[in-house]
Amino acid sequence: MNFLAIGTEIAIAVLMLIVLAVDLLLPKDVSHRRIGVIAMVGLAVILVYTFGQYHIGASPTFFGGLFFVDNYALFFKQLFIIGMLFTILFSLEYTEKMLRYRGEFYALLLSALLGMCVMASANDFITTFVGLELMTVSFYILVGARMTSADSSEAAVKYLIVGAASTAVMLYGMSLVYGAAGSLVFSEVCRNIHLFYAAGLAGVIMVIIGFFFKLSVIPFHMWAPDVYQGAPTPVTALLAMGSKAAGIAVFMRILYTAFPILGNFWLPLLAGFAALCMIGGNIMAIRQTDIKRMLAYSSIAQAGYMMVGMAAADLAGMKAVLFYAMLYVFANLGAFAVLTVIDTERGGTSRRDITGLAQAAPLLAAVMTISLLSMAGIPPTAGFAGKLYLFTAVVERGYLWLAFVGFVMSMISVYYYLMVAKAMYRDLTPEEAEYAAPVHVPLTVRAAVLVSVFATLGLGICPEWLASLTNAAVQTFMR
């Protein structure tokens, strides 16, 4: 047994237990920020450790190949850890002020992270399922963490019901695939010709639908807006970047390693759903006035963009997806850090609440604008480079129409992102003068937004560094 292979997961589990223990030892009326700091230091150490695990040659495995630590998995793990680290950083203040069970909040964040990391490494359906459930169950609780808010509780119940239903569908699908192919390991499923029989195909479809639920792909997206809006803002951030990226990671691995022989069947399907997501997500986002809700629809569209890369089904497409997932993390970090401050200070995240932010906190307004423009794909932000990678990959495979949909829709998305910019930058009427009063921006948030904005602009102006990392990540994938 090569325990080094699951070193990252063990470290995260230990960190979670430490956080729980410290929480028990801390008196209730003492600031719980230090727990967050412990979690962040731990995550930073783990992040540095994971860089050392990149390799050329054969990838370490565990449990006889069921758990697979290739560069692809490492890349996603780093993405989750970065997202989690900075989310904790900008939400220290929020957690302290808005939540009742602060220690448990951090512990649950870490258990969700553990689930995501397991998913990234999963090489069979059971491990996938364990990771998925660990992440989702943690999120059910996290979404409802604001005990005093009816919205938060409603969101949690809604997420639980829809999540459970989709899990059931996916699990049933997996059982059918097992029945047809006689194995749960991805690499063996793909070799079995019986997958082509009716039961096998039904299983494949159900697994795909299960993932569509998790990724909130239209028409399985109904839960996303309510859950995003009701959840505590930092949790929404993690749902948008972590949960989605984890879904993409494992979905892509399943499609490419378990079902590649069915490619002719799911590739057009994927392209169609990608287009549906880009069109529907962007158009429905236009009407939203709550920014978290708007970002929920926008995240549906973003899932569509990433599926464009998956539809290309080659190394260039995969590379583009990885690149996009990472830049999307940084864009989300910036946007949600700002929203978290707004939520703490003004008690809401609607467009009204960010009115006049350009005068109250110019830094936050600039970060919000840049982050949103990155999601829209306007240069010199990273989003532009990301979309270019995605669409060159897919056009090369002959899907020119998908590039049309993608570019036109991303220009439409600029409209609703600019509506946010407008609310922040427009002149205030005399009745709104209170909105110009300076907003308190904690130092931790400042640090988080500066990192996110530098990453967004840096990756846009000089995408090479991340591109070479994604290259390394996909190189070991196909073996």
Added chain:
Amino acid sequence: MGFPLLSVVFLAPLAAALFLCFLSRDARDVIRKTAAGAMTLTLLLTIYAYVSYDTAMGGMQFTESIPWITDLGVSYSLGVDGISLPMLFLTEVIGLAAVFSSWNIDKRPKEFFILLLVLIAGVSGTFIARDLFIFLLCYEVVVIPIYIMVLIWGSTKRVTKEYAGIKLTIYLLMGSAFMLVGIVALYLQAYPQPLRTFDIEALIAASQMGSFSESFQIFTFFLLLLGFGSLLSMFPFHSWSPDGYAGAPTAVSMIHAGVLKKIGGYGLIRLGLLVLPLGAKFWAPLIAGLAMINVLYAAYIAMVQKDLKYIVGYSSVSHMGYVLLGFAALNVVSISGAVANMVAHGIMASLFFSQIGFIYEKTHLRSIPELCGLAHQMPRLTVGFMLAGLASVGLPGLIGFVPEFTIFVGSFAVYPVFAVLAISGIIFTALYILRMLAKVLFGPKSDRFDGYQDERGIEMLPLILLGIVLVGMGLFPELLMGVISSGVEPIAPLLEQIADAPTLLGGVR
């Protein structure tokens, strides 16, 4: 490698903008002096480049090239030739004039000048880029600052500034969406994987080698035409232009009408014609027809406008029709005329907008019925208005005459009917421009304007800068035409190659 002149021209405004970020928002004087300093530096460098450009040698000069994103085939490569150099010069002159026109701005000056400098850097970047990626980057960078500037410093008259801003932004972005698809298609079609590049010269070489089939060229050129056409306010994508200019603050109107629009024409020549010659040839009759509509239709609408900015807005749409006509005729003379007309129109439109901005700043009026006899109180302003107006009518001796004449000469042989109709457009132009000048400047003296000061000090600088160019290049057209022909002459063999290529509807005359 010598002194990186173009990099300095490109980066100096950005460096100044970055510097401004760290200044206090109350230090208005330092802020605007920094902006003016950076722009003066870039203008001087550009003038140096303009003067020392070797027209006998032609081609790309002052080149710089650094590999940048190797896996996409992007390199940071800059350079100017006879087509882009006049456009760069135009950008920097108008940029400096725009800074001076915004001298008295007192609402959030720090943000204003930061955005203005980013805008100018973006526009100049599009003209000096030899790499398509950098071109796109700079092109899209300018859209967002414009929106925010219209939103904060714009003015609400016939339409609200929010409406004007978003309309302008949406038109330009939707155009660019189609253009992006076209460019991605070009990029993928030109070379197989490891050789992929965004280098424009390499794409032109690929086109010469026949990498692009005729149907591909026709399809892709149409996509580019949608993008560049909406930027150039080609009919029917023109309606953002008057509304946008009316809502925008003076400096944005100047830069937008003066240079940003010209990226459309420049892109059509640099990318459309050089990379996709068969596509350009195929769509030329359509462009010529739309150009006609631009000239006449916009001139008709301009005649009934009451707002000064709307008149100049529609007049700019009308003038862009000449540029399109020059392009569509596809011969060396007419294309030289088109490029020259872009420069000429840029200078006069920005002079117009700076003078209108001055009137508006002082009197808060822009509507013609309310203004009259300003010549009595503001003689210097009158000079500026007259120069811009007469240049716009095409008076010999001012910058507008030679380019328009060249276009007519070049296009008459190809599209005689359209050329005649376009010439008749001058009559309508004269009608609305002269009527406006007569009413606003030379009407009876009105007491209500007695209290207003004429332009003085810094306020005169836009007039002086733009006026010198306007008269100078009018009296010595060779200053402009010499450089431009050195850029356009090398296209002649290409134009001959496509002379017999198929066109839409067999080539309407």
